[in-house]
Each structure stands twice: as C-alpha cells, then as structure tokens.
Amino acid sequence: xxxxxxxxxxxxxxxxxxxxxxxxxxxxxxxxxxxxxxxxxxxxxxxxxxxxxxxxxxxxxxxxxxxxxxxxxxxxxxxxxxxxxxxxxxxxxxxxxxxxxxxxxxxxxxxxxxxxxxxxxxxxxxxxxxxxxxxxxxxxxxxxxxxxxxxxxxxxxxxxxxxxxxxxxxxxxxxxxxxx
Numbered sequence: 779x780x781x782x783x784x785x786x787x788x789x790x791x792x793x794x795x796x797x798x799x800x801x802x803x804x805x806x807x808x809x810x811x812x813x814x815x816x817x818x819x820x821x822x823x824x825x826x827x828x829x830x831x832x833x834x835x836x837x838x839x840x841x842x843x844x845x846x847x848x849x850x851x852x853x854x855x856x857x858x859x860x861x862x863x864x865x866x867x868x869x870x871x872x873x874x875x876x877x878x879x880x881x882x883x884x885x886x887x888x889x890x891x892x893x894x895x896x897x898x899x900x901x902x903x904x905x906x907x908x909x910x911x912x913x914x915x916x917x918x919x920x921x922x923x924x925x926x927x928x929x930x931x932x933x934x935x936x937x938x939x940x941x942x943x944x945x946x947x948x949x950x951x952x953x954x955x956x957x958x
Contacts (some may be wrong), residue, residue: 785896789889796882800875807871814863825849827863865941869892887920 829849836842894916901909 785889786894788887793882793886797880800878803878804871804872807867810867811864814860814867817819818860845852861944865938868941869938870937876934879930883923883927887923890916 829845833842833843836845894913898909898913
C-alpha cells in the first residue's frame with residue numbers, strides 16, 4: 779500500500795471505525811446513567827410512599843419528628859453514593875474516549891506523514907517550494923491538533939474537578955438537611 783491515496787483512505791476508514799467504537803461506548807455510558815436514574819427514582823418513589831404511609835399512622839409530634847429524622851438521615855449517604863456512581867460513569871467514558879482519540883490522531887498523523895513523504899519523493903523537479911510550503915502547513919496543523927488535545931485534556935480535568943466539587947456540595951447540603 780504505497781499509494782498515498784490508499785494510505786489516506788485506509789486511515790480514514792480506521793478513523794471511522796474508531797469513531798463508531800467511541801460512539802458505542804458513549805451510548806453505553808448513557809445507558810448506564812439511564813439505568814442508574816431509573817433505579818434511583820424507583821427506590822425514591824417506594825421510600826416516599828412508605829414514608830407517607832408511616833406519617834399517616836403517627837400519633838404524637840415526637841413520633842413525627844423521630845420519623846422525619848429517620849427518613850432524612852440516610853439521604854446524605856444515598857446522595858453521596860449516587861453522585862459517586864454518576865462521576866465514575868462519566869470519568870470512565872471520558873477517559874476511554876480521550877485515549878482512543880489520542881491514539882487515532884497519532885495513527886492518522888503517522889499515516890499522513892508517510893503519505894507526504896511518498897509525495898515528496900515523487901514530486902516533480904522544480905516543485906521544492908510548493909512541497910516545502912505544504913510540509914510547513916502540515917507541521918502547523920499537527921501542532922494545532924496537539925494544542926487542541928492539550929486543551930481537551932485540561933477542559934476534561936476541570937470538568938471532573940467541578941463535578942467533584944458539586945457532588946461534595948450536594949452531599950454536604952443533604953447532610954445538613956438531614957440534621958434539621
């Protein structure tokens with residue numbers, strides 16, 4: 779496969795396959811989140827009805843306060859577990875995607891570099907300036923891709939940190955609410 783066009787076509791096919799795999803993994807992550815949310819909402823609904831039934835059978839204010847405290851106390855722990863589960867699903871999906879993306883970009887750059895080398899070898903005499911300009915443009919585009927990858931990594935790390943902070947704040951609020 780020395781033909782540059784064949785190399786580019788093969789690289790594009792490999793990239794499309796990688797994109798398909800990444801899309802399937804993203805879809806699997808969404809499925810996990812839907813399953814988690816369905817289970818959590820089903821459990822919350824059941825607990826709410828059970829609590830409402832228990833409230834209806836309360837005879838004294840002290841019994842009511844005790845029942846309320848018992849209902850809200852585990853809420854903080856459940857909230858923490860829920861947010862940790864969501865974070866693990868999100869982190870798992872983004873790490874896999876980033877690894878695949880980086881690997882495919884590296885492969886594509888390598889294939890493109892090989893194609894350019896082949897084109898340079900077969901370039902007609904007198905086209906040195908055009909070839910040099912093309913190589914310079916290619917080099918600049920590779921630097922742009924590397925910069926974009928660094929930005930994506932930084933944004934992903936920031937998003938994960940923000941999610942962790944939001945999760946902790948929600949947990950803290952739930953704990954405070956359960957003490958009231």
